[in-house]
Each structure stands twice: as C-alpha cells, then as structure tokens.
Amino acid sequence: MDSLTQLVLGAACGEAVLGKKIGNKALVLGAIGGTIPDLDVLANFVLDQLDALAFHRGPMHSLLFACIFPFIIAFFIKKFYDSGIFNNKAYRIFGFVFGILIFLGIGGVLSAILIFILSTQGYLYVAILILSGFFFFRYVYKNYLVKSQEFPSANYFDFVKLFFLSIITHPLLDALTTFGTQLLWPFSNHRFAVSNIAIVDPIYTFPFLGTVIACGFFDKSDRRRTIINYTGIIISSLYMIGTLYTKSKVDSVFQQSLQSNSIKYTRMLTTPTILNNILWYGIAESDSVYYCGYYSIFDSKKSVELSPVPKSRNITDPYKETKLIKTLSWFSEYYYNAMPTNGDTIQYNDLRYGTMSFKFDKAEDFIFHFNLLKVDEGINLLPEERPKNNRRDLKTFWERLKGN
DSSP, X not given: OOHHHHHHHHHHHHXXXXXXXXXXXXXXXXHHXXXXXXXXXXXXXXXOHHHHHHHTTSGGGSHHHHHHHHHHHHHHHHHHHHHTGXXXXXXXXXXHHHHHHHHXXXXXXXXXXXXXXXXXXXXXXXXXXXXXXXXXXXXXXIIIISSOOOOOOXXXXXXXXXXXXXXXXXXXXXXXXXXXXXXXXXXXXXXXXXXXXXXXXXXXXXXXXXXXXXXXXXXXXXXXXXXXXXXHHHHHHHHHHHHHHHHXXXXXXXXXXXXXXXXXXXXXXXXXXTTOSSEEEEEEEOSSEEEEXXXXXXXXXXXXXXXXXXXXXXXXXXXXXXXXXXXXXXXXXXXXXXXXXXXXXXXXXXXXXXXXXXXXXXGGGBSSEEEEEEXXXXXXXXXXXXXXXXXXXXHHXXXXXXXX
C-alpha cells in the first residue's frame, strides 16, 4: 500500500511491542521499520526503468528480508542509544527539523487525497490539518527539543521484536493489493496479490492515523495509550476483514454475469478501484478476448455490463522472447494487451487496473501502461510519462462509484 499507510501500521506495531517501555520512541522506530521495505525505490537511481520495476516489492519485501534485517538494524539502534547521541542537543534539533519535514510530507499526501475526493470542500479539512500541525509542532518542541530524553529501557531483543513486527507486516499488507509482492523471494518470483484493497484507501488509513497520533499525547505508563493503539489495530483489522467479505460478494456477481452471458473464461480477477472499496473492476480472460466491467456495491442490479477487449498480442508476439516483454508480462500477470500508437511506438496496457473513463477503446483510456518503441529488430521501453489528470474522468468516476 502507500507509504503513509505502511508508516502508520509500523508505528502501531512499534507501540504494541515497546510502547510501555520506551514511549514515543516506539512509535518513531516502528514507523521507520514500516517504511524500510519501500526504500527499494532508491534502486531507481542505479537501475534502469525495467529492472527497477522488477526490483520493487521484491527482495526487500520478502519474508526472508523481514526475518533477517531486524537483527541487523536492532544492533545499530542499540549501539546508537548506548552511545548517548540521541540526547545530544544538536541531534535533537536535527530530529525536530526532520520531524517537521515528515509531517509536511504526510500532510501534503493527505491534502492531495482530500482535495481529490472532496474537491473544493477538501480545503476545509486541509485548514484543519494545518491547525493540527501547529499544535503538533508545539507539543514536540516542549517535550522533545527543549527537554532531555530518558535512556530507553529496552534490550537488543526488544528492538529485534519491534523491527520484525513492523517490517513483516509491510509486505503482508502489500500482498493484499493488486500490485503484488514477492513474499517468497529468492525461492520464487511469484507476486502474491489478494486484490481485496486498493493501494490507497483513506477509510483504512485515516482512523488508524488518528489513533497512532493520539497515542503520542499520553504518557507511556498511561493505560489509555494502550487502549487507543489497540483500538486502531482492531478497527483497521475489522475493515480489512470487511474488504475480504466484499470481494467474495463482488466475485460472485462477476461470475454470475459471465455465466448469464454464456462467456467461457480461463481465469478472472476482481479488484477495488483507487481510494475506495465500493467500486470494483473485474476482468475475465478467454482465448482471444478479455471481458472487463465495473460494479459498485451501490448498484441497483446485481450484474455487470461486460465489455470485450481484444488481446492484440500479435503486436508484441515478435518480441515475446525479449527481456522487456518477458518482464512486463510477468509483472502484469499476463493480463495485458497492446495497441499501436504513433509510428513505431506501441502502448502496452496492464489491464489489471482498468480505466478511469470506463471505456476500453482508446490508448488514453487505460490507467497503467508502458510505451514501447520498435528499434531495428528489437524493442525498447520509453521513459515513463506522468499521467494527465482529467477532471471529467474524475467526475465520471465519482458518479459511477455512487451506483447506477
């Protein structure tokens, strides 16, 4: 899922393991642990676009990494606290400034999501977020920057447990999305993907974020702190269970729609659309055609209008043995088609993510795609282009979410 959600989950895990012993340090260290697997994006600076795509959610998202790395980072964290550097005035200033930057980063993400969902009404909540930031900075200033910190009463294995729980929950949560996670690397490159929750889901994240922040305002010995943290864990877990239940119901609707249309298919995938668990997208594969459609749990009819989408594999078949097409095919779990665009360029569409326009006719309809260029007897991957925001499509998306 998105980095903010992983940070929040990691912080809650840190609090559950060491909150009673080291207080807010457990929240911070847990948040760091929850973020560590996503540092594999730094490979973008040293790997080409194709290799970086394959590396993300690979080795650093594996169960093996989650079992080994906590012992390494716990060693350095214990050395760090034993050295006393954490209580140095200059370090506390650095930590305060770094905390402000993290808050601004999180605030920016939240603001973008709120404005995306609520349009102009979202600015009211952004103002509330800014006001909350003021009180947060004041609290951190009084309780961290100008106040000496006590030595954490935790041993090496306490830190191992904290980082193990905060790190291993990261790939397990990612595996619930459509993007998929290589949990069994290096023994298998299979990408586990349950597809029951969107990569960004505010309903899962926001309440959880609230309880994690609230924990920080209570003393480590205060029983209310533990209650608040476990309340956030329980609420988020119940919501996750609810998404699995919703997925089972949506799967049933798609299967019935395929059967009622006498469509024979070899496999099927359903996944929630971005930012919600209400509007779902489904795709079923037959020999030469995909059947795609959308279903909202608010729809009056328990059926899906299915659109045939040609596979059009003949365009990329001459290059199917190249590393590029093999990697893209593996990445998209072979849910893809291709279409010619301009001249010698080809658009490779990862069909697992559908469209924002609910149409499947034009190249610009598809959300997740790659641009390829035919060169001599080979084919190259063109630089990634940022998707263009289309407010008309966003409005259409919102109306479709509310049901038909």
